[in-house]
Amino acid sequence: xxxxxxxxxxxxxxxxxxxxxxxxxxxxxxxxxxxxxxxxxxxxxxxxxxxxxxxxxxxxxxxxxxxxxxxxxxxxxxxxxxxxxxxxxxxxxxxxxxx
Numbered sequence: 001x002x003x004x005x006x007x008x009x010x011x012x013x014x015x016x017x018x019x020x021x022x023x024x025x026x027x028x029x030x031x032x033x034x035x036x037x038x039x040x041x042x043x044x045x046x047x048x049x050x051x052x053x054x055x056x057x058x059x060x061x062x063x064x065x066x067x068x069x070x071x072x073x074x075x076x077x078x079x080x081x082x083x084x085x086x087x088x089x090x091x092x093x094x095x096x097x098x099x
Contacts, residue, residue: 001055001081002037002056002081002083002087003053003055003081005050005052005065005077007049007076007077008044008047008077008078009047009048009050010047011047012074013072014047014073017072017073022072026069026073027050030068034052034054034065036052036053037053053082
């Protein structure tokens, strides 16, 4: 299932991670492991935030995805299912067909 993960990083932990290089390494490893479809980075609510789109094959992956972000960046991690335009059109077609 296509998911979007929003990672809001603790400012102090993120600053340490930038200085010692661990944040870049963690994000690179995370994106590689997830084989991310897309990843965007910027501030939200005044904190460093990542928006990562990926395919979640099994819910049992959630701890291995989120735990390093919790422990190393003191991040708040939110995940929710998302659709691309093709998925949305397919959903509209199903609606119009009464499914």
